[in-house]
Amino acid sequence: MKVLVTGFDPFGGDKVNPAYEAVKKMPDEISGAEIIKVEVPTVFEKSSQVVKEAIQQHQPDVVICVGQAGGRSAVSFERVAINLAEARIPDNEGNQPFDTALEENGPAAYFTSLPIKAMTKNVQDHGLPAYISYTAGTFVCNDIMYRLLHLIETQFPAIRGGFIHVPFSPDQVIDRPVGTPSMSLEDIASSLTYAVEAAVENKEDISGNAGTTH
Template structure:
């Protein structure tokens, strides 16, 4: 009998652009749920460029997942956006929680220029739109921590000889966060937390539908 897929959902925590980060809120909700029959581990990760590699390595070694699904907020976003590519650059327009604001610096010196997402992003978007949740694939995850997670998980899993399938999804702000924002930021889009959480449940379901034990070498 085939085993259930092991999936890590990693949502970013608070930072200057989102004290109540919807990515963290979704991750917290999923901690108490059973989704699509998978073995789900849901974690909140600090928005720290320096600490991210250690967090990723620790989670990979402990959980040995088949899939990694990162979550972050796009403060200018209006739809659910599965990211297709992570690039080997950090260029922060806003500092992280440690005050770090690197400019034009690689994530890993000597690393590949980019990694493609290993998740079925096109199928995820189709499933979301079918359920009335606006979504669109994105080919640029930015150059902040969201891109750093997408790139780092791909790179570190290979370094650890764990060729898992990993990817990242951007979510919009919640209406509550937009309402609390400064005047000039209240025109950005938003989506209810309930709809965003449902979108991630659907995404996990699509991921699980494509799983076979041979998909990953994770043991």
């Protein structure tokens, strides 16, 4: 089995992105699966093109894209991506779309095909915080998740895929407001490792209520 794990480059003025920095720290093999690590640009559409090329080159069974969600306090597993680009800040090539569909003829949303309840539980069972999120935002993280799932739906139906958000790393919050959450790269990498472990070992998700009230 092969698992493709991607992480974004730095954006928004930060010098590092904990997504790819943590991905690089992951083992090269997890539960017998080969782990393929790829950095992607924080650029609308271009990031998903890099993912598509990596899929064509490596033919993975699972694709997990990882991105930074500054302000979140734990690793979060995204359940849904929406067909909308609404950029509060420009991407790394200056693109700042708003009120724009990602795929003109695509569905309003795609749900992850990863066993995110099992993945969340495995991270938590190892003493690390994790939860399921119901919004991936409207920036490049949502863009890459939606386009990945569109690729899976239309071209690579045997692949399972989805998206994970990670918090700031500690060095990123030094000049941010006191109390801004962060997580060490080691803990992020461990969380991603336990998540991949569960994805490899669970083709179907476990049952359980992970909903929110707001």
